[in-house]
Amino acid sequence: xxxxxxxxxxxxxxSLGEGAEVHRAALRNLAxxxxxxxxxxxxxxxxxxPALAFDAQIPKKGDQRQMEPWQRLGTYAAGLALDxxxxxxxxxxxxxxxxxxxxxxxxxxxxxxxxxxxALPPEEAGPLLNARLANGLRPTLFLAQLSxxxxxxxxxxxxxxxxxRTIMGEEAAGAEAVRIAAARLAEGRGEVALVGGAYxxxxxxxxxxxxxxxxxxxxxxxxxxxxxxxxxxxxSIGAFLVLETGRHARARGAPCLARLAAVRSGAARRQREDxxxxxxxxxxxxxxxxxxxxxxxxxxxxxxxxxxxRAFLAxxxxxxxMHFTADLxxxxxxxxxxxxxxxxxxxxxxxxxxxxxxxxxGIWRGEALALLEAA
Amino acid sequence: xxxxxxxxxxxxxxxxxVTPLGFGVAxxxxxxxxxxxxxxxxxxxxxxxxxxxxxxQVTLPGEEALASPERVERMAAMAAAEAVGQAGTGGxxxxxxxxxxxxxxxxxxxxxxxxRAGATYPAMAEAAxxxxxxxxxxxxxxxxxxxxxxxxxxxxxxxxxxxxxTGASAIQLGLEAIQRGEAAAALCIGAEGSVAPEPLxxxxxxxxxxxRNDEPERASRPFEKTREGFVLSEGxxxxxxxSLESAQARGAEVLGLVLGAGERADSFHRTRSxxxxxxxIGAMRSAILDAGLAPADISYVNAHGTxxxxxxxxxxxxxxxxxxxxxxxxxxxxxxxxHTLSAAGAIEAVASLLSIRDGMLPPTIxxxxxxxxxxxxxxxxxxxxxxVERVLSNSFGFGGQNVCLVLGAAP
Numbered sequence: 001x002x003x004x005x006x007x008x009x010x011x012x013x014x015s016l017g018e019g020a021e022v023h024r025a026a027l028r029n030l031a032x033x034x035x036x037x038x039x040x041x042x043x044x045x046x047x048x049x050p051a052l053a054f055d056a057q058i059p060k061k062g063d064q065r066q067m068e069p070w071q072r073l074g075t076y077a078a079g080l081a082l083d084x085x086x087x088x089x090x091x092x093x094x095x096x097x098x099x100x101x102x103x104x105x106x107x108x109x110x111x112x113x114x115x116x117x118x119a120l121p122p123e124e125a126g127p128l129l130n131a132r133l134a135n136g137l138r139p140t141l142f143l144a145q146l147s148x149x150x151x152x153x154x155x156x157x158x159x160x161x162x163x164x165r166t167i168m169g170e171e172a173a174g175a176e177a178v179r180i181a182a183a184r185l186a187e188g189r190g191e192v193a194l195v196g197g198a199y200x201x202x203x204x205x206x207x208x209x210x211x212x213x214x215x216x217x218x219x220x221x222x223x224x225x226x227x228x229x230x231x232x233x234x235x236s237i238g239a240f241l242v243l244e245t246g247r248h249a250r251a252r253g254a255p256c257l258a259r260l261a262a263v264r265s266g267a268a269r270r271q272r273e274d275x276x277x278x279x280x281x282x283x284x285x286x287x288x289x290x291x292x293x294x295x296x297x298x299x300x301x302x303x304x305x306x307x308x309x310r311a312f313l314a315x316x317x318x319x320x321x322m323h324f325t326a327d328l329x330x331x332x333x334x335x336x337x338x339x340x341x342x343x344x345x346x347x348x349x350x351x352x353x354x355x356x357x358x359x360x361x362g363i364w365r366g367e368a369l370a371l372l373e374a375a
Numbered sequence: 376x377x378x379x380x381x382x383x384x385x386x387x388x389x390x391x392x393v394t395p396l397g398f399g400v401a402x403x404x405x406x407x408x409x410x411x412x413x414x415x416x417x418x419x420x421x422x423x424x425x426x427x428x429x430x431x432q433v434t435l436p437g438e439e440a441l442a443s444p445e446r447v448e449r450m451a452a453m454a455a456a457e458a459v460g461q462a463g464t465g466g467x468x469x470x471x472x473x474x475x476x477x478x479x480x481x482x483x484x485x486x487x488x489x490x491r492a493g494a495t496y497p498a499m500a501e502a503a504x505x506x507x508x509x510x511x512x513x514x515x516x517x518x519x520x521x522x523x524x525x526x527x528x529x530x531x532x533x534x535x536x537x538x539x540x541t542g543a544s545a546i547q548l549g550l551e552a553i554q555r556g557e558a559a560a561a562l563c564i565g566a567e568g569s570v571a572p573e574p575l576x577x578x579x580x581x582x583x584x585x586x587r588n589d590e591p592e593r594a595s596r597p598f599e600k601t602r603e604g605f606v607l608s609e610g611x612x613x614x615x616x617x618s619l620e621s622a623q624a625r626g627a628e629v630l631g632l633v634l635g636a637g638e639r640a641d642s643f644h645r646t647r648s649x650x651x652x653x654x655x656i657g658a659m660r661s662a663i664l665d666a667g668l669a670p671a672d673i674s675y676v677n678a679h680g681t682x683x684x685x686x687x688x689x690x691x692x693x694x695x696x697x698x699x700x701x702x703x704x705x706x707x708x709x710x711x712x713x714h715t716l717s718a719a720g721a722i723e724a725v726a727s728l729l730s731i732r733d734g735m736l737p738p739t740i741x742x743x744x745x746x747x748x749x750x751x752x753x754x755x756x757x758x759x760x761x762x763v764e765r766v767l768s769n770s771f772g773f774g775g776q777n778v779c780l781v782l783g784a785a786p
Contacts, residue, residue: 044500066645096640100536101515102478107496114490114499126572127423129483133576134424142577143645143773147478147515148536152774155642161654164640164776165544168478168534169516176533180548187555204496208489209481211500212510267531269524364511365520366531 009085009242047235047330074198077238085242099197103145172366174337196240230303235330294353379667389615391457395431431608431713446568467527470560475545538772542720565721608713635666641775662779680707
């Protein structure tokens, strides 16, 4: 009842560009510099959207118009993964698990309404708010904001219709989407799944939320190791993986990019003994880590979680090369864990290690580990 | 205690409801059987300039100050407390939480408060900096985390959305976790609290809502000829799922079984089903198949039945395709409760189990003018006694996400 689960396709689009090669190159080159936009959302640096030829993955302009950048980026990356896996012919029975937050708000409209209403007493502001929303909201925007409509668009544009589930909850959503997809394949509920998420960093609505935590890094970009006290720089990332049973991939001659040997998740309350480091250490128990294993850390840069993760990583037995996804791509929230898995699989493909331990410590809650084995 | 596929049989040992018809299972179910409408004029906020000024509302203490995620959390917690209390699991809940809930974002009261220091986003972000409570309230993972803490559920709380199928997806995730042997029990919740100006405007712009503002009780008219949209509503339902083996071992009362689940995504359109009904039919059939049953084994269908012209037409097509010339009776709880979006699938699963328990089919109210295109036994206007052994509960979502559950009597 437990089938091996392989990664047979990687779809990655980030500020570095799109596709496997550009991300492999960044893993090989230890002096690789990320792409940073420090000006547009100052004082918060972000890793911006790359220039993507959306027509290549979303051929209908009408479909593109129905989406905001978050959905376009995700739908694009999902298409890259399908192409990479040679899995276009499998979409009818393919299961879809998406990790999603919400879509972009109309920032211009929000600011105009705020300027007009902020100073008014509530009894005056209420009726006016209704009027401004009723006249100002674009009808297509709602569907571009709904969390489950990234999955909806992937079904519409790429024809993935086996099933469709959208998991919410920041970083933990990315890990749960992968964990549930892999568990279903392992127990024989389907043969192929498409799993991933997308995040657009250049969004004031999300920067406002993350600013509230006090954890956003300000000013010039610096790698995680050089952010005193930590700090988060968000990154635009679309990351999707095609997961497939080994049996099914072998039968169709699809190469294994990496074996997904384990996905485990926990949720420490992060107080006293119930710490993130203890949670991760418990998840790591019994994982067959060999000396020299690569580590791909999904550390966001949030100060408390970063300190906890460093303590956890320090206890790993003889790790090999260590990569921080956020140093290359920025932190992609829901897309972070799938992106780190993608980088881990690419690192194994490059022969940088025989195993990769992928971590995902949520900015607030959630700890996840995955173990990848080279093909 | 294994099913036809060798999986553990999954029992329901606790249920909780919060609906516009009442707090708790008893009050909500009495309202459904009485054919009572819970739809009213909106009183919580001004409705000037809104096309739709009616909704199903759950009135919470101190609600003026509550943001939607706080409303969702409170209703979810009430339903879960009822369900966990009935299940008698005591102490920490012995399994994971699966929470079906709506998307979350910073809302207008918060935005306007921040804007007092400057109405641009950069200024609002500056004003928000360090407001830890704002951050934790509007994180997508916040509601699940707080519920997990309160009920002591194990592992990562999983929050799911599949639009109007969300509540059914939460149950399906719990069902699968138990079938897989990951857990002996699961707390599955569907909760919704989107009755607010912006969601109303958004749905109005999609022409999805009824505008029968002068007759709130008559506005939700699933399957009826003059239907013209759904009525936005809110509420929550919780179910304690448990392997039958575990339930019997601890002597818990088994309220019913979750026999199977089926899903199918549609690739046709963002808000409309493929006219061939393929995904709806596929979801219904796969749920029946997953339960190891044939269509003839289904005694009654708890409809998705939103009251939009499109849904009810497509659901009828699905019923005919799956059940042929003699489909079982079907009725829509939404005719009374309205459409509770993320909660609907879970509320209707509870109602389905109550139908089995009591041998009663809740009616489809507001059935005045039959639609000749809808040749179904809709249990019009008045509840009906019937022997109910197995119920198919349909949930079809915007974005093409369709989930059906099959619920059965306790063994």
